[in-house]
Amino acid sequence: MRLEVDIRKTLRSRDRSFVLEASFSSQDDLTVIFGASGSGKSLTIQSIAGLVRPDSGRISVGGEVLFDDSQRTNLPTRERKMGYLFQDYALFPHLSVRENIAYPLKKTWYLGLLPGQRQEVSEIMAAFEITHLAESLPGELSGGQRQRVALARALIKKPSILLLDEPFSALDSMLRHRMRMELLEIRQKFGVPLVVITHDPADVEVFADTLVVFENGGVKEVSRRRQQPEPAQANIWRQKVCWRAKWEQEQAQAV
């Protein structure tokens, strides 16, 4: 999956302004956009999803141009076929887990789901091990359960790419580790490329085949995994948080 972003956007409020100038590309299926809050990374993935319109530039995913101001292309959000995991999941509070997951399939309130679609919903709920929660409301779920529901909802229409906005910041540290592993498994199972934005170095270690570092509204550096130092040679926190390597080992042993 090739992701190309080259955008500019100026935000003005009464007494200050913020200029985003982001230009990077990634060919890997695991991309991490890393930076402090206020560095422009959120604005960048919201631009990719079409929630924010850049002032100028170009965005393309897998060869399809989503935004190009020189050609006046700006695909509406609903046509971009994106998966998006919100920081606090944005599960619709008035709908049950099943209805939340079926939301993108069901387009009219007066018709139910087709049998095939109902099957799809059941299958994805089984894959995420949330079948027993089908009739619960989001308010009754734990953080980890909410994240699974949100992922199931984002993936049911088989998006071309899954954008994740600080996916683990709402979870406690024990759960964070487990959900990282789950996300890697999901990525393999569904074959969907991930773009993760985060300010947590541990996420970089686990997910960054391509790492894009943001600072003050611009891209500071882009690096690919093989150019990064090996965990063994790196500093101590890298060894401590090197879950990705451990997980791959475990996977290899299991096979």
Place this chain on the structure above:
Amino acid sequence: MPDLFPLWLTLRIAFLATLIAFGFAVAFAWIVARFSFWGRDLLDAILTLPLVMPPTVLGYYLIVVWGRNGWLGGWLHDHLGITLMFTWQGAVLAATVVAFPLLFKSARAAFEGVNTEYEKAARILGDTEIQVFFRVTLPLSVRGLVAGTMLAFARAMGDFGATLMIAGNIQGKTQTAAMAVFDAVQAGDYRLANTLVAIMSVVCVTILVMTNKLAARRV
């Protein structure tokens, strides 16, 4: 048995007025809550004005606009032969205007209370703007809307001044319950006055209790 025609007329007027006010209030409230544009505060103030203006002043404005020689009333009379002055439809117009701000204010607050993340999520999941409104925004603000609708209905039922200015107080034609109470007291018919007052009080108290219950309940 006292003449209860004013009561039926009042309910009919209040029902229609609430229905019309609902449509306009939801549309304006959505625009004001979701878009930021020049003159938004002024628009909000103008739409809220009927809440604070003396009803007679409001009635006067209505005559200026909808009277036979008014801006819109003149056109209606010349082209369609319709006049609203001294008809029960005129009373609906007056009740709509006095009830509108209550619905508008509640609807705006309800829409602003809906986290826009949910609307963004719906867009990403493939919804058009209309689908977002009906599948997410509206269901999530339904409580505020129902509460506002009930308040508006109560207000529409109780209007006196604006209705008197535009529809008059014609017995059996435009005389609403509020006016029948006034006439009954003037004429010393306390039996009729007591009956009407008792029924209207019960309806209003019921509406307020239900509104409070709705406002207090949370998901």
